[in-house]
Amino acid sequence: MEGYAEVMVERSFVVPSVDIGPYVRGGDDVARTRVAAQIDEACRTVGFFQIRGHGVPEHVTAGLASAIDGFFGLPLEVKNGYRCPPAINRGYTPPKAESLSLSLGVESAARMNDYFEAFNVGVPARTYPHLTLPETDYADNVWPSELDAFASQVGAYFAEAQRVARTLTRVFADALGLPAGFFDAFTDHSLDVLRMNNYALPPDTYTGHGDLIGMGEHTDYGIVTVLWADRIAGLQVLDTRGVWHDVCPDESALLVNLGDLTARWTNERWLSTLHRVKPPIVDGTIRRRRSAAYFHDGNIDAVIATLPTCLAEGEPARYAPITVAEHVRAKLAGSRAGTPNASAEREAARLAAADRAPLS
Template sequence: MSIEFTVPAVDLTAYVADGTPDERAAVAAAVDSACREVGFIQVHGHGVPTEVLSGLGAAMDAFFAQPLDTKRDWVRPPAENRGYTPPKSESLSLSLGVESATRMNDFFEAYNVGRSVADYPGLPDAIAGHYAVNTWPEVAGFEAQVSAYFEEAARVAVTLTEVFADALGLPAGFFDALADHSIDVLRMNNYALPEGTDVTLDGDLTGMGEHTDYGIVTVLWADQVKGLQVLGREGRWHDVSPEDGALLVNLGDLTARLTNERWLSTLHRVKPPVVDGTIQRRRSAAFFHDGNADAVVGPLASCIDDEHPALYEPVTVDEHVRAKLAGSRVGVRNAAAVREASRVRESVR
């Protein structure tokens, strides 16, 4: 028997266009429900112009269409979390402490840009590594088109934290202290193996392995091509695609910690979309709003009581993100991700 699984749709217009208190309260209640039950949201009314979305897609197409050797010129050291990532050079499941059958077998390729030290003058040297300088490929229009979308996605992410504060009964501006110099990264993904690549289409081939996102909230633009799968509470994987005009939003680990798992940092993955024996191309762009590197995140007092003891010790964003990146990009299993790893192992594949 099939199990019904739905990602709730929420319209943010009341927050984007100064809605009434009652309208905003209704949105906050809907977001609270979605975050409790699913951890993913179909977001409408986000206000991102169509031409900005089209520009992002065009920029990604132009970059990823280049020969692999040309794209490799833009590879950066893994710790910098910038630049080009070739296919099969990461394993997202290791960010959860789960050993993959074959390490570094995720076949997606990606390009990362993010906030740099220039955006936040005076950052301590100890955390400056999270704010690496961007390199921009020599592709006409790429920097301008990607930058335009980056700023729009950042606005949507900040708007969502305003909704989160209301939904959790926190003071207005609560998230400012956690994210006024946030580690913000846009990862543009292309799921298509380079032409001529030898590949066996079997159970070991993974577009992007099981993982949770690292920070506060993720804003995802994606094609309506199947591939993204979300783990439901019953332990089964479900296909999810964005609705017409919607951005997909999901919570990261730090929000799960903050809410003591009242809200879910939902496991998700990308399985190869295979049509007539070949991998169908799929694109996505994930904007990660991860919070200040030097912020300390632990469960809110309002989310702890006798029935809900604290599930996590406080951790700095720096420590948490470093451990996750070391798993996915360097191949060091993240031993701290105990709760998330157990959920992967218990899931029905």
Template sequence: MVSDFVVPTVDISAWVSGERDEQTVRELDLACRTVGFVQIVGHGVPAEVTDGLADAIDGFFGQSLEAKKRWIRPASENRGYSPPKSESLSYSLGVDPVARMNDYFEAYNIGVGKNTWPDEPTAFRPQVEAHFREARRVAETLTSIFAAALGVEPDFFDRIAGNSIDVLRMNNYALEPGEIEPGADLTGMGEHTDFGIVTVLWADQVAGLQVLGTDNVWHDVQPADGALLVNLGDISARLTNDVWMSTLHRVKPPIVGGTIERRRSAAFFHDGNGDALIETLPRFVPEGGVPLYEPITVAEHIAAKLAGSREGHKNTGAVRDAARVLAASPGVTR
């Protein structure tokens, strides 16, 4: 059966230049309601910035594991280096992985406030900081469009995300040759939803990212030429009573000749203020009905999710998402 699943493309150049274009609002609103993932073009991020980010990722992750482990920080800090198999994202949904802490990606996190910066490569910090600034600008442009689409005050997202817990997570999915057993079911990154308002993703055009469609089938997705992949997080779903979709996704690394083809990505998470109380907007609650979600602060929500992915405590507050994962077809429409 041919699938009609598609990640729509939305050009935000009008909003980047300061114009409030209604066509962009309508297109983004439709994408948020039907897929939860969007190919964003016209974002204005210079090619030299994304080229620098790729160079920084290559330079850091190309070092030996011993050298990279110098930059491990306590999980509670959400900063620094995470080695392969130190996390399991499916636990953030309360879903048991094949093996505890089995995700094969390695990562490096930086964010607002205090960071841990490696001393090698020397260009790592300025290259990463340049992308962080651009990704934050794109995220804030998107939330301006979100406010128009949701019919809230233009400063609504300024109030709940003016001091946002923003994090840039750089990921590398390569494994050393010879580590792959025949028939192994490898998990680059387990099934999960993102935690916050919106995620701005840079990724190279290597297969691996899979998105769970409304047909309960996993679909391959990769960025279009010059595009950033954007997806909604749980905070947006909570605000809209699931009218906007915090879509489940995962990474299954492609295996070529017995080894994993290298894949890189960098996800900028725009999560909101830690103390912001997130309540469903009244217009999304049917008359006489009750919201799907209880009020919660951004910090409380993120803490519950991170306790799953990094500490191995199953998150019991994601019942609907866990059920979707368990009901999903193992096949993928390509």
């Protein structure tokens, strides 16, 4: 099929690759209908796909990579100066300060043991001066003063990723047979965050023994995630049979996965896919890996309820209505504050049924 390719990840598992150019560059109805059908297929069968034709300039992604390298190359004591309290989803997170599995209510062998480090930026409340938004959710960003270009490089990529995420919700509306612009009312002051991740450990800290977790099993929280990542092994996706598979993006492609809120909207017609990051270990040494996840989570006050068009006659909704605030805060309380999330039963059940191959 024109514009659609399948990338072989393992013999029985493929991550679809879709050219969304007809929505980015402008295309006719036939081309957009084809893209929407491909996205629907990917969301129903995998929940992870990669996109080409997204229009993000190479110099912008190169700037993002440079910013990531610059910040994570700073001494730990400098990076720690940009830490924020767990309730504020901004700034620096050092290694072993989070446990993503707790966002599902799943206790791992050791709490707060994911070895990645991260730096978060997001949309501040002052972006929407006509609204009264909670400062904890729409907090101001902290910018490292040691790096002159960091804010501009990250800001340039943030704007592009935001454009891509909003383009994808246009495609989603078409794919689900909803009116054009359906998701706009849920995202006009969206709680969006860019999380830049660094998977590395200082020399001589890995002995090859013990439970080493890059990023624990989890689903993303919001509507859709746009992921830039190095083409280095580590990311794994759980398929519908409960088997984990390695995923690596094509050159210049962006990975996309759905969040819990979309699974709720569609009554799991579309999947919020469980994923994790294994340590990329080569010859006994952890190979450095970088990624940047743009989380498009929706308005904090939006109520997410199952779409009637995603319910067959007599089919019950699998989820009760919930606000974005209620859902995201419960997830963050798990991953960042160590409070297991008690309202992720369906996701936790999928994880319990999975092949529990160890992370190391």
